[in-house]
Amino acid sequence: PNSCHMSGTVVDCCCSYSAVEQVNRDDIGPILDKLVQSAFFRYFKVDLYCDCPFWPDDGMCAMRDCSVCECEEDEVPKIWRAAEGRLASADSPAAACAAAAQESALDRTLQPDIRRALLAVPDWRGYRNPWMPEADDAGVEYAYINLQRNPERFTGYAGEHAARVWQAIYGQPGLEAGASAAPELRVFYRLISGLHASISAHLVAESPLRDDTGEVYAWGPDLAEFRRRLGSPELRDRVENLYFAYLFVLRAVQKAAPLLRGVEYSTGLPEEDAATQHFMHKLLDNAALQQVCPIPFDEGRLWRGEEGPVVKEQLRNITRVMDCVGCEKCKMWGKLQFLGVATSLKILFSAEDCSGAPVPEQGLQLERNEVIALVNLLERLSNSVETVRTLSVQLAGGSVAH
Numbered sequence: 001p002n003s004c005h006m007s008g009t010v011v012d013c014c015c016s017y018s019a020v021e022q023v024n025r026d027d028i029g030p031i032l033d034k035l036v037q038s039a040f041f042r043y044f045k046v047d048l049y050c051d052c053p054f055w056p057d058d059g060m061c062a063m064r065d066c067s068v069c070e071c072e073e074d075e076v077p078k079i080w081r082a083a084e085g086r087l088a089s090a091d092s093p094a095a096a097c098a099a100a101a102q103e104s105a106l107d108r109t110l111q112p113d114i115r116r117a118l119l120a121v122p123d124w125r126g127y128r129n130p131w132m133p134e135a136d137d138a139g140v141e142y143a144y145i146n147l148q149r150n151p152e153r154f155t156g157y158a159g160e161h162a163a164r165v166w167q168a169i170y171g172q173p174g175l176e177a178g179a180s181a182a183p184e185l186r187v188f189y190r191l192i193s194g195l196h197a198s199i200s201a202h203l204v205a206e207s208p209l210r211d212d213t214g215e216v217y218a219w220g221p222d223l224a225e226f227r228r229r230l231g232s233p234e235l236r237d238r239v240e241n242l243y244f245a246y247l248f249v250l251r252a253v254q255k256a257a258p259l260l261r262g263v264e265y266s267t268g269l270p271e272e273d274a275a276t277q278h279f280m281h282k283l284l285d286n287a288a289l290q291q292v293c294p295i296p297f298d299e300g301r302l303w304r305g306e307e308g309p310v311v312k313e314q315l316r317n318i319t320r321v322m323d324c325v326g327c328e329k330c331k332m333w334g335k336l337q338f339l340g341v342a343t344s345l346k347i348l349f350s351a352e353d354c355s356g357a358p359v360p361e362q363g364l365q366l367e368r369n370e371v372i373a374l375v376n377l378l379e380r381l382s383n384s385v386e387t388v389r390t391l392s393v394q395l396a397g398g399s400v401a402h
């Protein structure tokens, strides 16, 4: 009864659709829901004002629902700002390295020259993310955004502009769904399509509902749009890709568990930080998941590695394409989710760095923004799996079990 339309095993994965739905609804989803509301996970640092490197900027969506509100200065955890201040005021990269050694996590959004100097030091090399382009323009301005106050939902961003961005993403050479594609490129295609399906699920779940005069009377699910974007039988591959993306990211989180258990989830608010720590452990030690889906996705079986460098280049390009998204809120969530994808790939394929050199002895390290992006991406995908489940039941005329 959990699965009205999806049966069998998620393609290329080891778990059945119904098992995924159940464990997501009863175990993983509620934990993620708590986590993303916590102080540690609700502030994302992002550059929203970069120029599009691929075509002339032709305006941003000016509708209210497209905009984001930045955090008030005193809202962002003071200890984060203080650490940034200490690194930024170092008068040489060497001094910055010394200062960074005192910090608990490297900040990807540091000034590029300081960052480059740090990543050249053996102790910090494990922080490199070969799946992300190196930030090299010194003028980039970062802002903290409270994700809870800027929820991902329908914005009205559509038409030629949005279509061009999706075309630039799917137009990466060799990126295709077909069986003839190299396995890595097929996996990557499915991740992107799954993410696209997730974005569609969020915008249909939170759409403006209008009365006969066109007035918005509430926000909620738009079933007709759900059918058009995801719900009809011929679009089943999009939904399959969503489940696939969810299991892929879940596997990355599981694989990084030893590292994630050791992260200091500190924001300077002891009670809230203790709760964050508690829910992170609950997520990582989840027994239900271990029983139903011990290895949700077998990266070793699908990823032989020959096309890995091509995928790296594609993901770096797609990350740059995010600067061309013409709606602030979509851009912010797009950047967060693609950083989450890059972080999942960094974790799952961390045996070597981008030039083929082995990772340093202390191994993989994650930056704070990467951990925030990873957990928020997993929550977005988890939420979409539940949305697709409930709206599919409604579309079929049934009532939904909560």
Ligand code: FAD
Pocket: 152, 153, 154, 155, 156, 157, 158, 159, 162, 163, 165, 166, 192, 193, 194, 196, 197, 198, 199, 200, 203, 238, 325, 329, 330, 331, 333, 334
């Ligand atoms: P689109 O979703 O634009 O799809 C374009 C084409 O891609 C489709 O015609 C179809 O051929 C193909 N396609 C669609 N889905 C899939 C899939 N899952 N897998 C493979 N191919 C597919 N809008 C919002 O309201 N809120 C947001 O938060 C938001 N965030 C966005 C973030 C990004 C990065 C981008 C690029 C766009 C975002 N948008 C958002 C816009 C939204 O994604 C759509 O582009 C818009 O609603 C127009 O939808 P559409 O029906 O024309 O098809």
